[in-house]
Amino acid sequence: MTDPQDGPGAGPDAEHRSADVVVVGGGVAGLVAALECARLGLGVVVLEQAGRPGGCVGRIDLDGLALDSGAESFATRNGSVAELLGRLGLEDRIVPPNRAGAWLAWGERGELRAAPMPRTGVLGIPANPLGEDVRAIIGWRGAWRAWLDRIIPILKIGRAERLGPLVRQRMGAAVLDRLVTPISAGVYSTDPDDLDVDVVAPGLNEAMTRAGSLSGGVGQLVEARRAGSAVLGLRGGMHTLVDALVAELARFGAEVRTGVGVTRLESRPARASDADAVASSWRAAGRADDREVVVDARFAILATPAHVSRALLAGVAPEAALAEDWPDAASVELVTLVLDAPELAAAPRGTGVLVAADAPGVTAKALTHSSAKWSWLAESAGPRQVVRLSYGRAGATNPLSGLDDAAVTELAVRDAATLLGVSLDVAQVRACGRSAWRDALSQAAVGQPERVRALEAALEGRTGLALTGSWVAGTGLASVVPHAIEAAARIRHLAVRIADDA
Incomplete structure (x- = not known):
């Protein structure tokens, strides 16, 4: 492991860390990349701003149930996620969703229609x-x-x-x-x-x-398409993947530090006394509990959302590479309801409902009947029903902005009743939770892959730095996981080459 380097921006009261690799961003991409490096024997420190790692693969606890607050499944294409789950010992927890499928709701002559x-x-x-x-x-x-x-x-x-x-x-x-x-x-x-x-x-x-x-x-x-379900989930929820990644990182001696909002990423000249020094080393600095936290490392992996990553790359990447007209990130909020609603036990709209923009009397853009979609959740919930609604369409202000929890609960219950075709009342709500994702930038937008490639090309001269995360890899775990592994492989290759040359 490298020694801390003194320099501008690190005050005498700063909390110092040193590592072979500093990973900025503790979402699944950052955790997977960190684990790939740690397995090689590299010392790894992960810095995550939130109080819990995992990013969009989050957890929310409602009425005694541990539920997914973000991604609840993974695409089976390319097999990368299933392979990762196998390496983490979770293969026996992989489960398919209910094959009943989802419905669609739309407007026709001013009335709401729905069909599978x-x-x-x-x-x-x-x-x-x-x-x-x-x-x-x-x-x-x-x-x-x-x-x-x-x-x-x-x-x-x-x-x-x-x-x-x-x-x-x-x-x-x-x-x-x-x-x-x-x-x-x-x-x-x-x-x-x-x-x-x-x-x-x-x-x-x-x-x-x-x-x-x-x-x-x-x-x-x-x-x-290969036979079988296009998506799969995990018994207990996709958030258990994060728990397994964190536990495996701890086993390899990596440190996952939460509550640290990184505000600077600097390329720093290596000291002449470092026999195995690369052309440059890296410093990540931020704050936690009003105290500066500084990590000096030979290598850095940036796995934060698009707007955070671009801000941290200012001064590292050429200005022209960051001056592109990047699209705005999407603002999506999920509302999860735990209901005493036996009338939903028959899953009247299958596993959920997608909503066309012209659907009258509905604000949500989608609804997932989670306890109908996943048999493990139905077992855990017993007579309770779990419903999750999604709000926020492209190019429009999120309709939940400025609403308090009571107003959001009323709106979600009203939307759920309309979409599921049953009568529901706020009095049936046992618990309601909100999960906001306001920084999702899809790589699927036209021109975005080219913008990402141009930025990556501009960073090729920055030895020992890798980018990963959904904004560069694409939407979904099936895109994020292999990209994170590839990013870590570049760092591992450089580390091995340095060790061989030493």
């Missing part, structure tokens, strides 16, 4: 536009317009970049507004007009070319 989401599709784009489940939502007129995709020559559009215009041109506004937009809002908190097709639906452009239509390309992707 079509089974065969990608991001709401149907493989069979004339299917009964599709017609139930977009009607015969919308279905026939969508079917025209089968006879419109695909060569007229070339390679599609934006999801919204692609769907609108090939299948019409009904498919876009009723089926695709609610999923885009729920998964990416982004308007489909701003989503990069190659990021959110890899292989779709190629499949369209082979099939000669958008629906045909979607059908090919559906057929290529």
Whole structure:
């Protein structure tokens, strides 16, 4: 481990740490990267601003139940999350969700309508536009317009970049507004007009070319999916992944320090006396309980949200790389209700409801009937029902901003009753919790991958620094986990090379 280095910005009363690697940001990306380094024998210190690590894989305790306050499942694509869970000894806790599936709510002639989401599709784009489940939502007129995709020559559009215009041109506004937009809002908190097709639906452009239509390309992707559920969860909640990561880090001697808001990241010249010094070392400095905390390390991994990372990179990255016009982060708030509501035991809307923007009388953009979706939670909750609502659409002010807890509870109960088609009252609420995520920046937006690559290229000369997290890796654990492992591998490779040269 390196020795602390004195220098500007570290007062005499500062709390010093030294490490081989300092990881700024204790979300899952930071924890996974830290663990990969710690397993090599590197001394690691993780600094996290919140009182608990995990980031968007959070926990909320309501009425004696430990519930997920953020991500509640993971995508099975690429197998990276399942592999990580296996290494942590959690493979026997992996569980599938209820296969009943979700519903969709929309407005029609001023009234709220609801129907099960079509089974065969990608991001709401149907493989069979004339299917009964599709017609139930977009009607015969919308279905026939969508079917025209089968006879419109695909060569007229070339390679599609934006999801919204692609769907609108090939299948019409009904498919876009009723089926695709609610999923885009729920998964990416982004308007489909701003989503990069190659990021959110890899292989779709190629499949369209082979099939000669958008629906045909979607059908090919559906057929290529591996058997089984597209998402899985953990018995006890996804937040148990964070507990396992923290425990494993402790086993390898890594330190996870919470309550430290890092405000500076500096590249510092290495001392001539360091026989194994790299071209530069790193200092992360912040505050905890009105005291400065300083960590000096040979390597740094930055795993904070986009706006925090860009602020910390000022003075480290070239100014031009940070001057790009980056999109605004999404503001999403989740409201979790624990209810005495036996009328919900039959899961009247399957595992939940996605909400189209034109749905009348509803403020939420999505609802998850958590105790219907996960059998382990139904067992834990007993007669109680657990419902989670999501608020905040792309480009709009979050509707919960400025509301107190009582007003939020009333609104959530009203929305839940409307979406689930039952009568609910605030008196049935045993507990209500709020979880706000106001700094989520999707890498799926058009131009964002290029902005990230340009920033990473500009940082290549900064030896011993790696970036990770959803804003550079993409949405979801299946994107974040392999990216974090790759970021740590670059640091580990450099550390091994230094050790070999010493």
